[in-house]
Amino acid sequence: MVSLIIPVYRPDYEVFKKCLKSLITQSFKEWEAVIALDGPDNAARIIVDGFTDKRLKVVEKAQGGAPAARNEGFKHATGEIVWFWDCDCVIEPDTCMTLVKEFDNKDVAFVYSGYKFLGENGGIPAEPFDPWTLKCGNYISTCFPMRKEAFPGFDESLKAFQDWDLWLTIVERGGKGLFVPGYAFSTKVPDAQSISGRNFQKDTWLDRVAAVKNKHNLPDRKVCVSSQDHKAEGIRLAKLIDADYKDVPNYKPNDYDTIIQVGFSLHPGRIRTFSGIFNQALKKKIIFWTRENIQEIQNTISHKALTSYTSALNHSVVQFVEDLYAKEIMESAGFKVAILPMPLENTGDIAPLPATPKILVDITDDYRQLVACLCHSLPEIQFEHMDENKPINDYNAILSLNTERTMSFNVKRMLLCGKNVISNIQSPFCGYVDVNSEIGKYMSELVDATRKRVNKDTSAAVAYYKNQLSPNKLQEILK
Amino acid sequence: MKVSFVIPTFNHAAWLPHAVKSCQEQTHKDIEIVIIDDFSTDTTNQYIDWLLKQGDTRIVYKRNEKNMGRSYCRNLGNKISIGEITCVLDSDDVAAPDRAILTMKKLTKCQVCYGSATAMNAIGLSLGEITARPLNVPASLTPITNWRDDLEKGIVELRENGIVHSTMGYLRDIALKYPYAEGNISDLGIDDWDQQIRMMRDGVIFDYIPDSICAYRRHGEGISQTRDPIEVMKLKASILEGVKCSQ
Numbered sequence: 001m002v003s004l005i006i007p008v009y010r011p012d013y014e015v016f017k018k019c020l021k022s023l024i025t026q027s028f029k030e031w032e033a034v035i036a037l038d039g040p041d042n043a044a045r046i047i048v049d050g051f052t053d054k055r056l057k058v059v060e061k062a063q064g065g066a067p068a069a070r071n072e073g074f075k076h077a078t079g080e081i082v083w084f085w086d087c088d089c090v091i092e093p094d095t096c097m098t099l100v101k102e103f104d105n106k107d108v109a110f111v112y113s114g115y116k117f118l119g120e121n122g123g124i125p126a127e128p129f130d131p132w133t134l135k136c137g138n139y140i141s142t143c144f145p146m147r148k149e150a151f152p153g154f155d156e157s158l159k160a161f162q163d164w165d166l167w168l169t170i171v172e173r174g175g176k177g178l179f180v181p182g183y184a185f186s187t188k189v190p191d192a193q194s195i196s197g198r199n200f201q202k203d204t205w206l207d208r209v210a211a212v213k214n215k216h217n218l219p220d221r222k223v224c225v226s227s228q229d230h231k232a233e234g235i236r237l238a239k240l241i242d243a244d245y246k247d248v249p250n251y252k253p254n255d256y257d258t259i260i261q262v263g264f265s266l267h268p269g270r271i272r273t274f275s276g277i278f279n280q281a282l283k284k285k286i287i288f289w290t291r292e293n294i295q296e297i298q299n300t301i302s303h304k305a306l307t308s309y310t311s312a313l314n315h316s317v318v319q320f321v322e323d324l325y326a327k328e329i330m331e332s333a334g335f336k337v338a339i340l341p342m343p344l345e346n347t348g349d350i351a352p353l354p355a356t357p358k359i360l361v362d363i364t365d366d367y368r369q370l371v372a373c374l375c376h377s378l379p380e381i382q383f384e385h386m387d388e389n390k391p392i393n394d395y396n397a398i399l400s401l402n403t404e405r406t407m408s409f410n411v412k413r414m415l416l417c418g419k420n421v422i423s424n425i426q427s428p429f430c431g432y433v434d435v436n437s438e439i440g441k442y443m444s445e446l447v448d449a450t451r452k453r454v455n456k457d458t459s460a461a462v463a464y465y466k467n468q469l470s471p472n473k474l475q476e477i478l479k
Numbered sequence: 480m481k482v483s484f485v486i487p488t489f490n491h492a493a494w495l496p497h498a499v500k501s502c503q504e505q506t507h508k509d510i511e512i513v514i515i516d517d518f519s520t521d522t523t524n525q526y527i528d529w530l531l532k533q534g535d536t537r538i539v540y541k542r543n544e545k546n547m548g549r550s551y552c553r554n555l556g557n558k559i560s561i562g563e564i565t566c567v568l569d570s571d572d573v574a575a576p577d578r579a580i581l582t583m584k585k586l587t588k589c590q591v592c593y594g595s596a597t598a599m600n601a602i603g604l605s606l607g608e609i610t611a612r613p614l615n616v617p618a619s620l621t622p623i624t625n626w627r628d629d630l631e632k633g634i635v636e637l638r639e640n641g642i643v644h645s646t647m648g649y650l651r652d653i654a655l656k657y658p659y660a661e662g663n664i665s666d667l668g669i670d671d672w673d674q675q676i677r678m679m680r681d682g683v684i685f686d687y688i689p690d691s692i693c694a695y696r697r698h699g700e701g702i703s704q705t706r707d708p709i710e711v712m713k714l715k716a717s718i719l720e721g722v723k724c725s726q
Binding site (some may be wrong): 236441 | 490491492493494496498500521522525529530601602603604634668698699
């Protein structure tokens with residue numbers, strides 16, 4: 001049994017009707033709805049009665065805000081799953097079925113997805129469950145189901161962000177969330193006056209964020225890493241230098257003084273989402289240009305656009321690329337960049353190389369045919385395509401050939417783990433083979449280089465990259 | 480009937496495994512694969528070490544103590560091979576799976592055969608077919624008197640006999656009777672042509688297989704790409720002069 005708890009306070013009655021109708025027409029039938037009137041509301045009662053559905057129960061309390069109304073509603077809930085709902089949300093027909101099924105997994109305390117706005121395309125996507133990122137900011141709406149015993153009660157003393165507080169509390173008590181991709185429901189676009197609305201005062205916002213942070217002992221960090229296209233790398237970097245992580249740092253009020261942007265697109269259709277970097281209030285701004293960005297600058301950004309951005313960025317932003325080749329390209333496009341490989345955590349133990357040589361293949365499409373041929377040239381070596389989930393210690397080396405000829409996360413990870421590298425990257429210990437020579441010559445060199453490198457001792461490379469990839473240099477710059 | 484594939488190799492670590500595999504995967508199983516390593520200095524050794532551990536008893540391997548040139552290797556390979564039939568295969572080429580069968584059948588009617596081939600680039604992409612044609616023996620044996628003109632007109636190809644060497648197969652006794660010439664002829668890569676001219680002179684019976692029986696790799700380091708065409712024509716002219724005298 002699922003108990004939906006719906007606080008009602010001055011609703012848009014038409015939307016409220018749609019809300020109840022969407023529940024009644026769900027493919028999932030085993031539910032009850034506790035409609036908690038936050039102060040008397042006859043019109044709402046009439047609407048509920050109109051449905052003549054015994055699963056709809058009405059309770060009423062003196063007006064006191066949504067969290068109190070939800071707590072009151074909870075007292076009347078009998079289901080083992082509770083689901084706080086809003087009177088302006090319209091649920092998708094199969095959402096209950098899809099989400100409730102996930103509770104078969106005993107480890108799961110709550111289940112969530114993204115949601116949409118009524119009458120608008122797209123929506124607010126959620127993101128995979130990660131307690132660490134949840135501490136940087138909330139990405140889970142109130143309106144998702146949880147086990148009854150996991151529910152800690154809404155904190156009525158908080159003036160805002162009770163949803164964030166709720167999920168933080170559940171997670172602190174050991175509850176795990178499960179992310180289901182997609183959108184679960186549609187809600188009314190928030191009023192400008194509400195906390196979710198746009199005209200909210202920055203100071204009030206920050207005070208209320210601080211209240212939740214204090215309650216949960218969350219650090220008040222001044223540095224924020226953000227990324228649109230390299231989220232995993234952004235989070236990794238943030239953890240490494242003890243910064244916050246946000247996809248888009250300036251979307252909501254904040255008091256960061258430093259932004260580190262991992263990846264930065266100058267594409268006319270995308271530049272707005274990255275524009276936080278131009279915020280004058282920031283003390284320090286850093287961009288790590290990625291291989292995709294560099295390719296974009298080479299291929300698709302107009303000269304005129306480049307000129308306007310180079311001066312703006314060179315003036316106020318510290319810009320990094322990961323290797324010499326990238327630096328040359330960026331400098332020829334007018335950017336003032338320095339080389340600093342993006343730091344990476346040191347994973348520690350280094351296992352001996354496997355006796356039967358195995359190589360991970362991480363290549364861009366233009367090298368597919370070449371590598372297919374290479375596999376036959378090296379029958380004593382096993383080749384497998386790159387997959388983040390494969391345990392690194394099963395491999396001796398990585399073969400990395402990419403059009404941009406730049407250091408990738410995968411290569412760095414392999415280097416730190418004591419694996420060999422064969423690549424077209426002109427960095428130390430990267431087993432560079434000249435991609436520009438005649439293809440037969442290149443092929444022969446690649447075969448010999450791979451054979452010679454696959455079982456090579458890597459202790460010197462590990463020592464070098466432990467130093468190169470340590471966060472010390474970046475932390476020095478942040479000071 | 481045993482068919483011997485003779486593969487001389489020098490610093491072709493990238494291609495040799497392709498050639499060997501194409502022999503191992505022949506539809507005809509009674510074969511031997513004779514690899515003569517002409518003192519390679521690349522990673523050929525490492526490949527051979529691995530190959531010999533794989534337990535394919537059809538592999539015969541010899542390594543020269545120093546670099547001897549390709550004719551020496553081919554002659555040595557022909558000498559130590561035991562098959563009634565010898566198939567030529569360069570280490571950068573690849574035999575078609577039914578090469579041994581087709582060669583065996585053809586050699587019931589002739590003493591030497593050759594076939595069509597598929598040209599491929601360094602990484603194995605097809606560049607089109609080289610179709611085998613009947614030999615024009617008299618034309619092949621006509622002395623070259625005006626090779627400088629030929630060269631200017633770009634008709635050097637007329638003197639090639641049109642045989643892709645890596646498609647050739649012969650009865651073992653023919654192979655032994657006509658060893659490849661060493662020295663200059665070998666260094667300029669016309670040892671195969673020279674051998675064919677001598678065979679034709681003596682009336683050895685040639686025939687061809689219309690099917691593509693070999694993929695022939697064109698890459699920047701092949702001898703036909705790097706040799707001096709004037710030197711080649713000069714040498715060919717003098718060889719044909721010699722054939723004429725002896726006739």
